[in-house]
Each structure stands twice: as structure tokens, then as C-alpha cells.
Amino acid sequence: MVSPLPLPDDSAPKTVLITFTGKDRPGVTSAIFSTLAPYGVEVVDIEQIVLRRRLVLGVLVTAPRDLTPLRDAVHQVADDLGMQVEVERGIGDNRSRREGRSHVTVLGMPLRSRAFAAIVGRIADTGANIDRIERMARYPVTAIDLHVSGTDPVALRAILAREAAHQQVDVAVQPAEIWRHGRRLIVMDVDSTLVQGEVIEMLAEEAGCLPEVARVTEAAMRGELDFEQSLRERVSLLAGLPATALDAVWERLLLSPGARTMVRTLKRLGYQFAIVSGGFTQLTDRLAEDLGIDFAAANELEIVDGHLTGRIIGDVVDRAGKAEALRRFAQEAGIPQAATIAIGDGANDLDMLSAAGLGIAFNAKPVVQQAADTTVNVPYLDTIIYLLGISREEVEAADAAAGIVTPAPPLG
Numbered sequence: 001m002v003s004p005l006p007l008p009d010d011s012a013p014k015t016v017l018i019t020f021t022g023k024d025r026p027g028v029t030s031a032i033f034s035t036l037a038p039y040g041v042e043v044v045d046i047e048q049i050v051l052r053r054r055l056v057l058g059v060l061v062t063a064p065r066d067l068t069p070l071r072d073a074v075h076q077v078a079d080d081l082g083m084q085v086e087v088e089r090g091i092g093d094n095r096s097r098r099e100g101r102s103h104v105t106v107l108g109m110p111l112r113s114r115a116f117a118a119i120v121g122r123i124a125d126t127g128a129n130i131d132r133i134e135r136m137a138r139y140p141v142t143a144i145d146l147h148v149s150g151t152d153p154v155a156l157r158a159i160l161a162r163e164a165a166h167q168q169v170d171v172a173v174q175p176a177e178i179w180r181h182g183r184r185l186i187v188m189d190v191d192s193t194l195v196q197g198e199v200i201e202m203l204a205e206e207a208g209c210l211p212e213v214a215r216v217t218e219a220a221m222r223g224e225l226d227f228e229q230s231l232r233e234r235v236s237l238l239a240g241l242p243a244t245a246l247d248a249v250w251e252r253l254l255l256s257p258g259a260r261t262m263v264r265t266l267k268r269l270g271y272q273f274a275i276v277s278g279g280f281t282q283l284t285d286r287l288a289e290d291l292g293i294d295f296a297a298a299n300e301l302e303i304v305d306g307h308l309t310g311r312i313i314g315d316v317v318d319r320a321g322k323a324e325a326l327r328r329f330a331q332e333a334g335i336p337q338a339a340t341i342a343i344g345d346g347a348n349d350l351d352m353l354s355a356a357g358l359g360i361a362f363n364a365k366p367v368v369q370q371a372a373d374t375t376v377n378v379p380y381l382d383t384i385i386y387l388l389g390i391s392r393e394e395v396e397a398a399d400a401a402a403g404i405v406t407p408a409p410p411l412g
């Protein structure tokens with residue numbers, strides 16, 4: 001339910017909106033405010049943007065008793081600065097933002113104007129306002145954050161998800177709630193999410209049974225097979241493989257691009273991380289240690305006399321087990337479930353994605369994309385940072401302060 005627009009309040013004070021546009025140079029804002037200073041007006045709001053050295057500065061001030069001298073002075077300073085200016089009388093402050101607020105992040109690689117037009121068109125169709133637009137990153141993706149009000153975020157998400165798929169861009173809709181700024185727990189799937197590829201297939205390569213294992217994996221990821229059954233079946237094909245094959249796979253294992261940047265950046269902000277995997281502790285524990293991950297849950301391969309037995313020790317971490325691990329880790333971390341983020345790509349991540357405050361389908365199977373809050377289809381895990389309202393510029397500045405150069409992943 002969205003509340004109607006508030007009516008202008010007759011008792012509100014008269015105000016003046018002064019809008020400067022022109023070439024940006026040092027001292028512009030200072031010159032403008034020095035001009036306003038002698039008139040004793042109160043500053044109600046200021047917004048400034050600079051695009052490719054062109055500045056737009058809007059200043060909302062209370063109206064002086066006599067507007068003429070202020071207006072003349074403002075035109076004079078604009079002339080001196082070689083800028084254009086508009087002075088408009090009005091009443092009161094900005095209209096307050098309507099209920100039903102969300103952040104809509106549009107990600108494109110590249111972001112084409114046709115796609116952006118379609119997305120903002122669908123937002124307009126709902127009757128919502130776009131209150132503010134801000135760029136979060138230009139590299140490796142173009143990420144634009146829209147502050148939207150006046151429509152239900154859940155309904156908006158469904159509408160924009162369809163349009164995003166059609167336009168082949170990613171659109172994340174998040175309710176503008178306090179958790180976006182809060183200390184969070186990020187729970188990640190491992191295979192094809194935190195790392196590239198599927199560990200069980202790499203083990204199968206070592207064992208020489210890849211085609212057999214891959215067939216079962218694909219059916220499981222499509223949701224056609226019960227995960228536990230399929231896992232036990234695949235692991236049984238590995239019976240007899242020397243445990244040293246696990247070291248060989250560890251050496252070949254590649255993180256998804258941007259994984260280290262995401263973890264490093266968000267750990268600086270006090271985020272905690274968990275990995276929850278249908279894969280194997282023999283590799284996920286090493287990953288957790290390498291990346292400084294706080295919690296990990298996975299399946300343990302049984303090893304006897306230096307060889308895999310083809311069995312798993314204890315209960316299998318399956319689709320339900322992944323969601324259960326998310327709840328358990330949130331509790332242990334002292335973080336409300338609403339402040340958790342889950343990232344995954346497969347059918348066995350579905351429960352975990354829906355249990356999280358924000359579920360992100362990362363380069364996911366279609367069935368997962370349809371169910372998740374948000375889809376990210378660019379191959380960079382650090383894109384998640386931009387969805388949280390942190391800009392690439394801030395990431396690079398924090399790295400520079402720590403003496404690190406932010407890695408630049410190669411473009412697709």
C-alpha cells in the first residue's frame with residue numbers, strides 16, 4: 001500500500017531554488033555561497049553532480065524578504081563564472097519521499113541506453129518516482145543505483161526481473177531498509193560461485209570418470225535428481241582415488257574473478273563470511289583458511305589408507321542443509337537473518353537463497369534465477385559490493401590506504 005503524495009503545506013516558508021549549470025572548476029561552490037552569505041538566508045538543501053566536468057548545483061534556501069538584490073547578485077556571479085543560472089520561487093522543502101522505497105541497481109557490460117530506457121520505463125509504468133541516480137562503478141561493469149519511491153519493492157522486483165532478462169542486463173531491487181548499511185553475514189555456495197567450475201568434476205577428471213559424473217551433476221543442478229542421492233552416486237564413482245588427487249585439485253582451483261576483492265573489502269566493514277557447500281571439507285576448509293572465511297559447512301569424503309572410499313562421513317549437506325547452515329551461522333554470528341546475504345548458482349542453493357535477507361543468483365541456472373531476489377549474470381563476484389551501495393572508487397581508495405592495488409579483472 002502506497003500513501004498518496006503529501007499536499008503542499010500553506011504554512012511552509014517561502015523558499016528559492018537556485019540552479020547553476022556550467023563548466024566545473026575549483027572554487028565554484030565557494031564563490032556561489034560567498035554571494036549568498038550577505039543575504040542571511042537559511043540553507044534548506046544542496047545537491048551537486050558533476051558529469052565529465054559539467055556541474056549542476058541546486059541550492060534551496062529560504063526566501064529573503066526582497067528577492068531582487070539576491071537574484072541580481074546570483075546572476076552576476078553566474079556571469080563571472082561563465083555559468084547559467086535559474087532562480088525559482090516556491091514554497092517549502094522538497095516533497096518528502098513516498099513510501100515503498102527501494103534501491104534499484106542496474107548492471108550492464110556494457111550498459112546500453114536501450115536497456116536503461118526499458119528499465120526506467122517499467123519503473124515509470126508503476127507510478128513510482130526515481131528520486132536520485134548515482135553511478136557505483138564503471139569497471140569492470142557499469143553499475144547505476146536508482147533511488148526509487150512510491151511502489152512496492154516486491155512487485156517492482158518481479159516487473160524488473162522480466163525486463164532485465166529481456167534486455168540482458170542485471171537489475172537488483174532491494175527495499176531501502178537499514179540492513180543495507182548494516183553488518184552482514186554473507187553465505188556463499190562454493191562450486192561455480194566462489195570458485196570456477198565444479199570440484200567433483202575436477203576429482204572425476206583425476207579419477208578418469210568425468211563423463212559419468214558430469215551426467216549426474218547436470219541432472220542434479222537442473223533439479224531433476226535428489227541432491228543427496230546424486231552426490232552419493234557421484235562420490236561412489238571416486239572410490240579408490242588416491243587422496244593426493246585432492247591436492248592436485250586444490251592446485252588447479254581458481255576463484256571466481258573479484259572473490260578476493262569482495263571478501264577483503266567487506267571484511268574491512270565488519271562483515272562475516274560463510275561458505276556452505278555440497279562439496280567437500282577437504283577443499284572448502286582450505287578455501288576458508290585462505291580467504292579468512294569465518295564459517296564453513298560441507299561434506300567430508302571418507303579416506304582410508306590414503307584413498308577415497310567412495311563414501312561420505314555423516315549427514316550430507318543438501319538443499320535443506322544449506323538453509324539450515326545459514327540459520328545456524330547467523331545465530332552464531334549474532335546477526336539477524338534479515339541481515340544475511342546468500343549467493344549461489346544451483347538448485348540446491350534455492351532454500352538458502354530464500355532464507356537469506358537478500359538472495360543473489362550468481363550466473364545461476366534458470367530455475368534459480370527465477371526464484372532469487374536478485375540475479376547477477378556478469379562473471380565478477382565483486383559486483384555484489386556495488387549492490388550494497390559501496391562504489392568502486394571507495395573500494396580502490398580503501399585498498400590504496402592498505403598499500404594494495406585493487407586487482408583489475410580482464411574484461412569478458
Ligand SMILES: [Mg+2]
Pocket residue numbers: 189190191192193344345346
Ligand atoms: Mg554451485
